Amino acid sequence: MIRPIATTREMTGMPTGRLAVWWLIASEIVIFGGVLGSYLMHRIGHKEWAAASEHTNTWAGAFNTLVLLTSSLSAVLAHNAALRKDGKRAAKLLWATIGGGGIFLVVKSIEWTTEIQHGYTITANNFWSFYYTAAGLHGLHVIAGMIVMMFVAADAAKGKELQRVENAGLYWHFVDLVWIFLFPLLYIAK
């Protein structure tokens, strides 16, 4: 397929790809807003959920927060390398970010396995239902971000489509930011 002229125009001054990622993020904000809004409404009405949330593994959550923040740092460095047209370095840094996403998912699986073994399943009570739903939805976004970055990194290594490094990074920061909201609300709040 030939790229249409429409794609090359920039009337707003912002490249089309980046503009679209911002709109994508806008639509994702309302999706997570819906989950978190519903959770907060329930949480305020159910003081007893504080007892349930004590069984979450705050240290694992904190470690994962650190991992995600670090992976966002490498995404920024990748963008920086892409700006210098250093596709190879950008690709390497993107792979570091993907690795961060991988560690996040591994820690998450261990956490969930332990919790499920202790009987805290998705149907245990509504706190755990929200816990698995919100974190699960976030986890799907982590996986999606990793897959996207694999494609972007493969192109970037050949010096192609370097503008996509920034777009993938934008999305990754958003995924990171969602976790920044989820972590205190699900793990810390008493």
Add this chain to the structure above:
Amino acid sequence: MSAAAHAEHDHAHGHAHHDEGFIQKYLWSTDHKMIAMQYLFTGIAMALVGGFTVYAFRMQLAFPGMPVPGYGRVTATDYNALVTTHGSVMVFWVAMPVLIAALGNYLIPLMIGCDDMVFPRLNRLSYQLFLLSAIVLMASFYVPGGAFGGAWTSYPPLSAKAEYNLTGLGSSMWLFAVALEFAAFLLGGINFITTVMNSRAPGMKMFDVPIVVWMIIIASILFMASVGPLIAGAVMLMFDQQLGTGFFDPAKGGDPVLWQHLFWFFGHPEVYVVLLPAMGIVAEIITVFSRKKLFAYKTVLYTAIGTGVLSFFVWAHHQFIAGIDPRMANVFSVTTLLISIPVAEMVFVYIGTLYGGSIRLTTPMLWALAFIAEFLLGGVTGIFLGASGADIYFHDTYFVIAHFHYTFFPIAFIGSFAAITYWFPKMFGRMMSETWGKVHFWGTIIPFNLIFIPLFLLGARGDHRRIYDYRHFPDLMKAGMQDLRILATLALLVLLAFQVVFLVNLFHSIFRGEKAAANPWNANTLEWQAPSPPPHGNFPQGLPNVYRGPYEYSHPDRAEDYWPQTEPEAAKS
């Protein structure tokens, strides 16, 4: 800019040669016009499904217990599934694809003067997801238990538990189809918004964009900003159905009213998501056929934005009888009455456009005028329902059904017929028959009113909706109430029969209609500067530049009564 213009010139040659096979051309195309046609014809096919379901259940209401020709006996479970499917299909699989997706796809690149959407492959993917969602919905009729029967609003606990709704798999398939469809329109919306923001023709400033494009964009933003919570809610409801969680189950500490909030937080803006494009279509048509500049372009735009913003603060008027706090009901009554102001203003502006114009009563113009008149009735009756006091009486009666259809039928059908008859020459390069168009128009408008005026009367007399067989309710069979039901059903049969006229006219004109010129209506907007039908790449003579707004009709300095947006100032003579 000059470098970009040069690049554009190089690209333009890329579109010259296209020899594609059938699949490549009709099913796997990335051309926005072909994707628009896919949405349009899928929408028409789904409208037939929606029409058939309403035929079956209206027959049951008018002639309870009698076998319906072409369907057989309608059981209570069938009735629920038919009503649910009618509602869901008409809103999500007819109005949305035709008004937003088909028209947005067809018109946006042509009207802003570029060759395609900014993401053509994403566009193709959106359609494929949409098609898949339609297939999933239709397939749910054939699973054990049959199609979902918990109404298009899918309130839990009825929708959440298989032991209540008896359609365990059907309800989850319904939910999955709806979620898939939302994903398709989210992707489509991102494409629309980005295209209009970034890819307008050189010279096309914000206020040179035709109103219909603005309306589709505002609608896409509304959709995007409102649908998120319902997507989240759909995931939660799916878990309730399939995993046994208790998000909406009071027995497990959940809250069924939460679903109503999530649904209507989307559901009310959704009304404006489909209304605004229809309003935009009407704006295009009434300016062309009254040969007059659109009265108060910016007012239309600002009222549309105002409507959009307000539409996020009215949702709980659907829940006045759901046990929400009466103080909340006051607030939502006020916002609901407020939102009628910008909508009424838009209608006044359109009447202002018509005033003093040289009106030509072509078929599209008839549809546009009918839209204004009929939608006005729907809007005015909405005020009764927005006031929480009156709503408590009216809410579970046919008054709501009649009000809803007086807004939605004009939007989904009158608006779509206006658009199809107006842009048909561009889409297919031929003219539709005016005579048969007018026969279809009167054959639709008259029975439409004969269906829903009786329902208003029934509703005012307290006729409860959601009833399968009125013979079990002697209070609702009193003096003439059944006669009104029969009248509505007979009018529906007439209306459905006249749609055959439309379909024959449509398909006959596609293949046998009179050849259309590039600009048969002498209109200003850019799509009429392209050939009819436009080839892949849209503007073979080179992408246009824009010199003025879209509504310069009957300009005093010009011999012709129209002034295309592409014509440079120097060509004035």
